[in-house]
Each structure stands twice: as C-alpha cells, then as structure tokens.
Amino acid sequence: MNVHVAFTHSENGPLAKLIRGLDGQGRIDLHAAMGIEVQQTTAAHVGALQRAPDSLLAKLGAAPTNFYQHAAERIESPAALASDASAATLTLNYPGVARAFRTITITPVNAKALAIPFDRMAVGRSPRDCWQELHLFIPKGKGYIAMRVGTEIKVMWLLRRFVTQPQNRALLPSSARWEEAASLGANTYLRHALN
Amino acid sequence: MTTATLIRFAATLPPRRARMALAIAAGVALPLLSAAQADEAPASDHWLPKCASAWEDDMHGMCMAIAAALHDGGTEALVSLRKALPFHLREANRSPALGTALCRAMLTAVVEPEAPLVSAVSYDAEPGVTEALKQWRSREVFETDLGSADLRELSRELLNRSIFSARVTNADFLNEVGVAVDDILAGKTNMAQGRWRLLRKLKELGYDPMTGFPGDMANIPPAERDSLQDLSSERRLDLILETNVRMASCYAQHLAGNTPYALHAYPAWELVRLFHRETPRGSPESHSIGWGQRWSDALESVSGEGVADKLLVARKDSPIWQALGDGAGDYTDTFGNPYPPFAFRSGMAWKPVRRDRCITLGLISGDESARRTDAQLSPGEKEVRAAVEKLSPDLRAELERELNTDAERAFLDRTQSEHEATQSAVRDERIARAEQVQSDHRARMKAMTEGVT
Numbered sequence: 001m002n003v004h005v006a007f008t009h010s011e012n013g014p015l016a017k018l019i020r021g022l023d024g025q026g027r028i029d030l031h032a033a034m035g036i037e038v039q040q041t042t043a044a045h046v047g048a049l050q051r052a053p054d055s056l057l058a059k060l061g062a063a064p065t066n067f068y069q070h071a072a073e074r075i076e077s078p079a080a081l082a083s084d085a086s087a088a089t090l091t092l093n094y095p096g097v098a099r100a101f102r103t104i105t106i107t108p109v110n111a112k113a114l115a116i117p118f119d120r121m122a123v124g125r126s127p128r129d130c131w132q133e134l135h136l137f138i139p140k141g142k143g144y145i146a147m148r149v150g151t152e153i154k155v156m157w158l159l160r161r162f163v164t165q166p167q168n169r170a171l172l173p174s175s176a177r178w179e180e181a182a183s184l185g186a187n188t189y190l191r192h193a194l195n
Numbered sequence: 196m197t198t199a200t201l202i203r204f205a206a207t208l209p210p211r212r213a214r215m216a217l218a219i220a221a222g223v224a225l226p227l228l229s230a231a232q233a234d235e236a237p238a239s240d241h242w243l244p245k246c247a248s249a250w251e252d253d254m255h256g257m258c259m260a261i262a263a264a265l266h267d268g269g270t271e272a273l274v275s276l277r278k279a280l281p282f283h284l285r286e287a288n289r290s291p292a293l294g295t296a297l298c299r300a301m302l303t304a305v306v307e308p309e310a311p312l313v314s315a316v317s318y319d320a321e322p323g324v325t326e327a328l329k330q331w332r333s334r335e336v337f338e339t340d341l342g343s344a345d346l347r348e349l350s351r352e353l354l355n356r357s358i359f360s361a362r363v364t365n366a367d368f369l370n371e372v373g374v375a376v377d378d379i380l381a382g383k384t385n386m387a388q389g390r391w392r393l394l395r396k397l398k399e400l401g402y403d404p405m406t407g408f409p410g411d412m413a414n415i416p417p418a419e420r421d422s423l424q425d426l427s428s429e430r431r432l433d434l435i436l437e438t439n440v441r442m443a444s445c446y447a448q449h450l451a452g453n454t455p456y457a458l459h460a461y462p463a464w465e466l467v468r469l470f471h472r473e474t475p476r477g478s479p480e481s482h483s484i485g486w487g488q489r490w491s492d493a494l495e496s497v498s499g500e501g502v503a504d505k506l507l508v509a510r511k512d513s514p515i516w517q518a519l520g521d522g523a524g525d526y527t528d529t530f531g532n533p534y535p536p537f538a539f540r541s542g543m544a545w546k547p548v549r550r551d552r553c554i555t556l557g558l559i560s561g562d563e564s565a566r567r568t569d570a571q572l573s574p575g576e577k578e579v580r581a582a583v584e585k586l587s588p589d590l591r592a593e594l595e596r597e598l599n600t601d602a603e604r605a606f607l608d609r610t611q612s613e614h615e616a617t618q619s620a621v622r623d624e625r626i627a628r629a630e631q632v633q634s635d636h637r638a639r640m641k642a643m644t645e646g647v648t
Contacts, residue, residue, distance in 0.1 A: 001382075004317045033456040040461070040547060047469060064471040066542075067385075070437075073444045073469065073544060074327065074380070091323030093382035101318065126387050129394060129429060178316045188460055 001097050005038050005182045006031070006087035027085045030189055035088025037185035038178050039075060042090065045173045047072030056116075062123035070094070088182075092172075100171040106163045115145060115157035122156045326447035328380045331439070334358045336369040340413035343539075344527065351531040360435050363426065364413040371396040376439045386440075390432045397427045404428075434540065441536050448545060449534040452511060461547035462559045464516070466490065466507040466535075470542030484526075486543055490515075492524025503556040508548055510558050 022030060049068040051058050057065075071094040098104055108114050117123045127136055127145050134147050136156065145157040173181075337357035339346070346354065346361055358373045375389040384392075401409045404418040404425040418424035423431050451457060452464070466486065468475070477485015490507050493515050501513030509515045519537045522529035528538045535544050553559045 002319050002321055002323050004319070006317075029456065032454060033460070036451070036454070036457050036460065039451075063473060066470045069469045069471075069544075070386075070440070073441060073448070074325075074382075089323070091325050093323060093325060093328075093380060095382055095385050097382070098320065124387065125429070126391050128391050129387075175316050182316075185456075185460075189456060192459065 001092045003038070003042075003090040003092065003178070004087040005034050005090070005178065007186075024085070030186060031084065031086075031088040033189035034182040034185035035090060037181040037188075038088065039090050041173050041177060041181040042092070043072045043075045045177075046075060046171070049171065056118075057123055060117070060120045060123060062117070062120045065124045071097070096165075097171070099165055099167060100169055101167065103167045104165050106165065107161070113143075113159040113161055114163055116160055116163070117156075118144065118158050119154065119156045127157055325380070326450055327443040328377065330446050331373075331376060331380055331443040334373070336366050336373065338364045338366050338369060340364050340415055347527065347529075347531070354530075355532070358439075360426075362413075362415050362424070364411055364415065365400060365402075365408045367400055368393070368396055368402075368408075368426070372435060372439070376436060376443070379436065379440050380443055386433065386436055389436050390429065393432050393435070394427060402426060438530075438536065438539070442530065442532065445534045445536065445545070446532075452545075452547060457547070458511060460550055461511075462550055462553045462563075463503070463508055463510045463513075463548040463556075464545045465548050466519075466543050467546045468542055469544035469546075472540070472542045475542060476538075489519065489524060489526060489537075492526075493518035496523035501558065503558055506556070508553075508556060508558070510553070 046068050051064060071092075074094055075090070075092055096104070106114060115122075115127050117125075121134075130136070134156070136145050136147055138145055138159070139153065143159045144155045145159065146153045147156050148154075334356055335358065337353070337359040339359055340362055341349075343361040346359070358369050358376075360369070360372065363369060371393055375384070375392045378384040378392075379386065379389050404420050404422075404427060406417070407413075407415045416424075418426070421428045421430075423434065425431060452461065468486075474481040475485075476483045476489075477487065486507070494502055496518045497514040500515070501510035502515050503509065516533040520529055520532045520534070522538075526538065530536065530538070535541065537543065548556075550559070554561060
C-alpha cells in the first residue's frame with residue numbers, strides 16, 4: 001500500500017505561493033523532507049503497537065510474534081520512500097495494513113480452512129509445520145485441529161472458512177498526525193533553507 | 196501598507212539578521228493577511244495569539260505589538276511600533292539583538308497555522324517496489340558447503356550479493372528462499388507462510404536432516420533433528436527468513452538515513468531493542484554477553500569517535516557501527532554489515548535520533564550534519580574502492596595520477612577548444628561589426644559629398 005503526501009494546491013497562504021514557486025530539485029527535496037518525517041512517525045507508531053491485552057493470543061500467554069516490529073522495520077526501509085515533484089510516497093509492504101482503511105475478510109489460500117491458534121504452542125505456527133511431530137488430527141465433524149495428550153484431546157487450532165477483521169484505523173497514525181509530520185518536515189526544510 | 200514600506204522600516208532596526216528575519220516575516224505575513232482579508236476570514240484570531248505565545252511571557256507585549264502592526268498595517272502602526280520596540284526591550288531587560296530570535300519566532304507563528312493547508316495525504320493499494328526489494332532481487336544463488344565460521348572469511352561484498360545459507364548446497368532450495376523472502380518483502384505473505392513454503396520445498400526435494408539432499412556430493416555432516424543445523428527445523432527456517440528479510444530492510448533503512456535531509460534532521464542512530472526475545476543476549480539464561488558490553492568493546496576499538504557518553508547512541512558516520520558489525524571484541528556471530536541485524540537472532544534495531552537531542556548529547560554542533568557513509572556506494576563501487584585499498588601506496592598514487600591526468604587533460608582540451616571557438620566567434624563578430632560600421636560611414640560620407648556637390 002502506498003501513502004502519498006503532497007502540498008495542497010490551495011490558492012490561499014504564503015506557503016502555497018512559495019511552494020508553487022519551487023520547481024525541480026527544491027520541490028523534490030521539500031517532498032523528501034516531508035516524506036522522511038511521515039515515515040519516522042509511521043514507523044514509531046507501528047513499532048509501538050502491542051497486542052491487545054484481551055486478545056486471544058494474550059489470553060493464551062503466548063510470546064509476542066514481533067509482527068508489528070517487523071512491519072515497523074520495513075516501513076523504515078524508505079526504499080519505501082520515493083519523492084518527486086508532485087508528492088512523497090511511502091510504501092507500506094506488510095500483510096494486513098489494508099485493515100487500517102477497511103474491514104477485511106481473510107479466506108484460505110491453497111487450503112480448505114484457516115487455522116486460528118487456540119493453544120500457546122500453536123501461536124506463530126502453521127499446523128502444516130508440525131502435523132507429524134505433534135500427531136495432529138481433525139476429530140470427525142469438529143471444527144478444530146487437536147493433539148492427543150495421553151488419553152485426553154487438546155484443541156490446538158480452530159478451523160474457520162473465513163475470518164472477518166473489522167477496520168482499525170489506529171493501526172496507522174491518523175491523517176492529521178501524518179499532515180502534522182509532513183508540515184514539520186516542510187517547516188524544518190524551509191527554515192533550514194532560509195538560514 | 197506594502198511590503199516595501201515594511202522592509203524599509205525593518206532596515207531601521209539595528210541587528211542585520213533581525214532586519215532580514217523581519218523582512219521575511221513580513222513577506223510571509225502580508226500575503227497571508229491579504230488572502231485572509233479577501234475571504235473576510237478572521238485571520239488575526241487564528242495566528243495572532245499563537246504568534247504571541249511563541250515568545251516568552253516577558254516579551255509578550257512586544258510580540259503582540261509587532262504582530263498587531265503586521266496585521267493592522269498603515270504607517271501610523273509602524274511608527275508606533277518603532278517607538279514601542281525599545282520600550283518593550285528595556286522592559287524585558289533584553290538586548291536589541293534578541294530581535295533576531297523574536298522574528299524567527301514570529302516567522303514560526305505565522306507559518307504554523309498554515310499547517311493543515313500545506314499537506315494532503317492520499318492512499319492507493321498498488322504494490323510498491325522498495326529499495327529492500329531491489330537489493331534482494333539483485334542477489335544470486337550461492338550454493339556452499341561452508342559453515343557459518345568459514346562463511347565469515349569470505350568477502351562481505353560477495354555475501355551481500357548472494358542468497359546463501361550455511362551448508363546449503365541445493366540451488367532449488369535457495370531459489371525457493373529467494374522467492375519466499377521476496378514475497379515477504381513485497382507484503383504478499385508472512386513468516387509462517389514463508390516457512391511452510393520452504394518446508395514443502397524441502398519435502399519435495401527429499402531432504403532428510405541425517406542424509407541431507409538426495410544425491411548431494413558435498414560432505415555435509417548429519418544434523419540432529421530439530422537442531423539449528425536441521426534445515427527443516429522451525430528454528431532454522433525462521434532464522435533464514437528473518438535474517439534475510441531484516442538485512443534487506445535495514446540496508447534500505449541505512450540508505451534512507453543517509454539522504455541530506457535525514458542526515459540533517461536525524462544525525463545519529465540509537466541501538467534499541469525492538470524485537471521480543473525469550474532469552475535475550477546478556478540475560479543469565481542465555482550465558483552470553485549482552486549488547487551493553489558489545490557496545491563497550493566496539494567503542495574501545497574506535498576510540499569513542501562520534502559516540503555519546505553512557506548511551507547506545509552514535510552519529511550515523513561513526514565507525515562504531517561497522518565495528519559492531521565486524522564483531523569488535525572477538526565476537527563470531529556477526530554479519531560484517533554496518534547496519535542491523537548486527538548478529539544472528541539479534542532483536543536490536545536502529546532508532547533515528549533527532550537533531551536537538553544530538554546537540555544536547557554533544558554529538559553534533561548547531562550547524563553541522565553527519566557525513567554520508569559507504570552505504571551510499573553500489574556494490575561495484577565498493578569493490579573498486581576495496582581493490583584500490585589493496586594496492587601499494589606508490590601504485591595507488593600512480594593510478595590516481597593517471598586517472599586525474601586523463602580526466603584533467605580531457606577537461607583542459609575541451610575547455611581550450613571551447614575557449615578558442617568562443618574567442619574566434621567574438622573576433623569574427625567584432626571584425627564584421629567594424630567592417631559594417633566602416634562601410635556605413637563610407638556610405639554616409641559619400642552621400643554627404645554627393646549632396647554638397
């Protein structure tokens with residue numbers, strides 16, 4: 001997903017006039033400065049995201065999967081950050097980022113069902129990874145994958161045809177926060193240039 | 196009131212910088228005001244209080260006076276402002292030079308209310324090709340039966356251009372690693388899916404930890420099942436994927452951190468723990484040395500150059516980053532890169548440090564930026580640099596002289612010929628003009644003579 005940050009082509013305001021007067025490298029550098037601040041803001045926000053305390057994984061007491069931390073480091077790759085005369089573009093390449101903007105429905109790929117971890121041992125793993133080692137099986141007519149422990153059966157994963165995750169805008173900084181960061185970059189750059 | 200009037204007024208202020216700053220403030224404020232007045236918007240409600248609060252309390256009165264003068268306009272307002280300034284400065288017990296800072300504050304105050312107007316954010320879902328992806332895609336498969344200790348002896352440039360894993364001699368599997376990491380970097384899959392993909396490939400290729408790949412002629416020792424040496428173990432697959440993904444991401448992070456603005460606004464990195472680890476380095480259960488000690492060892496090896504006191508913070512151009520990557524202090528679990536991850540399974544990462552904090556820490560002076568680092572060079576350029584460093588000083592000097600001579604000669608030749616061409620054109624033009632003048636003069640004289648006779 002790409003986030004583009006640019007100046008509004010407003011008729012009002014001295015800054016808009018000043019920026020309209022910039023073309024070529026000055027404008028590119030200005031956008032780059034805005035993009036870097038937006039990128040730092042986004043990376044800091046995503047890196048600080050923690051699993052919700054009432055989430056299933058937290059209740060299972062599983063170790064963190066570092067999902068958001070990996071995502072944050074990839075936003076930092078401002079490779080990610082391309083700037084040109086029209087805008088600075090920040091690319092967010094990690095699964096699930098679209099959830100910040102819409103409700104998403106996840107369906108299985110190359111499988112009949114999604115496996116949702118239901119045990120601490122199952123977190124961050126696919127049943128395929130350890131089907132044989134853990135002697136996993138699906139009890140007939142049941143919607144879960146189980147493991148036999150002695151005479152008991154332990155539920156490891158729940159099986160679902162699809163999972164719907166509601167939109168959560170808080171997974172990324174708000175648009176206002178992004179605008180603030182972009183303005184900070186622009187102001188810092190312009191002030192530095194004026195001095 | 197015109198900008199020219201205001202600038203003339205500003206010229207009467209004593210410090211030169213204050214005059215400039217006020218002129219700039221005026222230049223920014225006037226269009227803002229005229230635009231606001233045309234729309235009949237209450238502009239003063241928006242920026243006047245902010246302008247005032249941008250300054251310390253004791254200068255409030257003076258700031259308000261200047262802001263009001265800028266807002267109201269008119270010669271009377273300026274005259275009263277000129278009278279009021281010394282009064283306000285005396286009242287605040289400040290020197291007139293403080294006008295510089297005041298005007299900067301005003302500039303900030305006038306500019307900042309514009310913030311919501313200046314940027315627009317939009318989104319699209321097009322897949323983006325990032326620098327991390329580009330770097331990863333430039334790599335080629337490198338099958339090797341070497342262990343991690345032997346791999347450390349190989350050229351870093353070779354390793355940075357290869358897809359490899361210790362004691363993996365199967366190109367098919369390494370190709371699959373390439374695709375899995377590419378998919379993760381492109382945001383198409385996650386680690387678990389990548390791991391499954393590699394596991395499926397290993398099964399397809401008939402890999403067994405005890406016997407390795409079928410038909411493999413390399414002498415690879417058998418691996419204990421589920422150990423780190425077992426390619427099909429979760430730990431090993433995680434290590435392969437996470438290390439490669441992080442190395443590509445952090446390489447791109449390094450590049451972006453060395454752009455001119457990034458070097459100015461964020462001149463240093465801080466080494467922080469970003470990833471959770473069950474037994475981090477330095478914990479009693481890990482029986483290993485922690486990052487604090489490793490930092491001290493690296494610090495000692497570079498004599499503290501560009502490093503903050505008692506913190507894991509250093510300038511971007513400090514040699515400590517390369518020292519950490521090289522394992523200064525005899526650590527053998529490093530990758531040799533000046534960017535994270537600095538060691539196998541390390542959960543430490545970089546956090547950029549803002550300029551003001553760097554100044555407070557004494558890492559940088561007010562008008563200084565960190566220098567660019569070698570990360571900006573392409574692998575080819577790095578190779579050239581490394582090859583040149585291996586030459587003897589005499590040979591290097593000769594090479595440089597030769598390169599400079601050639602370049603210099605070409606430049607001089609070009610300059611000389613351009614100069615001659617220009618001179619010749621000018622001379623021709625002058626001669627032509629002189630001839631024209633002379634012929635006009637003759638024609639006029641002839642006409643006059645004929646007229647007289």
